[in-house]
Amino acid sequence: MKPYKVLVVDDSAFMRKIISDLIENDANFQVTATASNGREAIEKVNQLSPDLVTMDVEMPEMNGLEALKIIMAQRPLPVIMLSGINEQGMKETIMALESGAFDFIRKPSISNSQDIIAVGESLREQMKEAMMAREQREARASASKSEDKPPAAVIPKPLADTPLRKQELPKKAKAAEVPGTSARDKLKPEAKTASPKETGKNLLDKQPGNSGSPRNPVKPTAAPVTPASSEKAKNRSKANATPVTPDVRLQLDGVPGTFVEPPAASADRKSGSTKGLRKLVAVGCSTGGPRALKAFLENIPAEFPAPIVIVQHMPPNFTKSLAQRLNTFSPLEVAEAEHGMILRQGAAYIAPGGYHLKVIPAAGGQYAIELTSEDARNGHRPSVDMMFESLLPLTTLERHAVIMTGMGSDGARMMKSLYDSGVTSTFAESEETCVVYGMPRSAVELNCVKHILPLHEIAPRLVQAVK
Incomplete structure (x- = not known):
């Protein structure tokens, strides 16, 4: 060749x-x-x-x-x-x-x-994955042309549209073989970030905006509101952080830390509720993810009754730019996650590059973000598997898990664990719209996906499932 x-x-x-x-x-x-x-x-x-x-x-x-x-x-x-x-x-x-x-x-x-x-x-x-993805698309297009019908998703349409009980799932849903696909699992993992493994104390010391010590935290102050530059800006008042009450404290390795307020709610969303949280959405993606996240978050309404936590495989610093960019498109408040943030309805939180994101219970029936610098999992930090795993013990929450485009299999194993434990719903992006059909494919092959949908249908269907 x-x-x-x-x-x-x-x-x-x-x-x-x-x-x-x-x-x-x-x-x-x-x-x-x-x-x-x-x-x-x-x-x-x-x-x-x-x-x-x-x-x-x-x-x-x-x-x-x-x-x-x-x-x-x-x-x-x-x-x-x-x-x-x-x-x-x-x-x-x-x-x-x-x-x-x-x-x-x-x-x-x-x-x-x-x-x-x-x-x-x-x-x-990345080059190998790009060539495999192109060949896969060409193979689908060729098969479609010869059969005189549009490319089919890996799972038949009725399955993609209808939630299934476990016993109704097919024994094995296999994607079309692509030359070189078997080599994917042998590819070397990403290089680890340089930051050493840290204790909860060190982690709190190093978080942006936390200039005080964990034992004597500095309370964040409200950020000034900038003049409205878009319709979205006119309809909401933003603040980076506000002081929190003393009963909201996070214990990490015996060291008390400060919870950070989540992005401010829209002016017309009066509750911006953090207490009594009952629903949560977790999303994982990799190659092609920024484009997919834009399409996904644009179609989630501002009054969405659940926070959304997101892992997108990206190096440090780039995730902040991604969050800022997505915030300009989405009706939700989108921010790069910070250690100790309280989860709020109508907000989305993107894991910072170089840190795993976990969801943990907090005081007063609230839930918070924990960032850790544990070793990479599946070659990634942040890892989708790590985030999904943190949801397993949160059985009082209605949990929804989503996997979209990306190479490899990060997130599939823990989506299977969530599915087996009775999670409310699981979604995967179908092959026809994926830039790389790796992570969703791995989840589909584990028979743990209730809804397999093209990208543009995921958000509307998720809104139905959550509401």
Whole structure:
């Protein structure tokens, strides 16, 4: 088989050389050309028809985001973004994922050989997944054309639409075989974040905004309200945090900490209830997740009677940009989760990169977020399995679990445990809309999914199930 052709785009000649060398460490890929800006990238995509593009986000003349939009409109193909860790680069990376980029990696530190190696492994893994996903889509399209009917989801339509009792599930729902799929489980896990394992005390010390010691916490103060710049801003008053009553304290390893107020409720949502919480939604996703989360959260109403906790596989810092971006689209209040936040109806919380997110009981019938730096699970931190596992003992809550697009199988095993324990409902995105049908497929094959739906149907059906 001929190697896949790759176009490398970066304004730095040195970085183009590093990325090209990392790519060609795998004989299945060959760098056939390079480009120094977005305009040149568009020309070479049209001239050379590469199989895949790696695209720097920030470049002169035409940046990667602008080039991506034109490429996806003219000649769609897998594009992997290379992002710096500055604020502008992270924001544009999130926008690129919304605009159709397959995934992204952060640029390696050129002074750290181990970092270059780790980035190379991650890049090659994403490239393999991108090619497998493309071949899978082409196989589905070919089969559909030959049968003169639209592509079918892995599960027949009646099953996708109707909640099932356990005994009604098929013995095994298998996705179509894709060349190279068996190698997925052998891929190396992501490199661990550098932060060492911490105790509850150290974790509290290191959280943003907690400048006081855990024993003498500094009460957060209300953030100033900025002038309204959109219809959403006109209808709500935001505050980052408000003081909490003394009876709301979290015990971690014997160290008392401070609960942090969740995002402020909309002005017309009078209760913004945190007490007597009865329902909870947990969502996991990976490759293709930012785009899926946008489509999902846009269709959840502001008065949704449950908090939503989310794990999206992403490095540190990028999750904050993702939360800020999603908050501009969603009727809900979307924020990056902080340690000790009280869960509130009508709000969504995204696990910060580098920390596992768990849901734990708190005083007064409330529930809170616990962030931990335990070892990665399934190669990830945050891990969907870790979040789902924390829901197992919360039997007084009506729990709903959702798995959307992503490579690997993170979340499937614990969704099965939740299903077996009698969780209220489980959802998985169907193959037809997944960027990568990995995590949902693993859950479907464990026979633990009650609703298998295309992306645009998940939110409306979830709202029905929760209400």
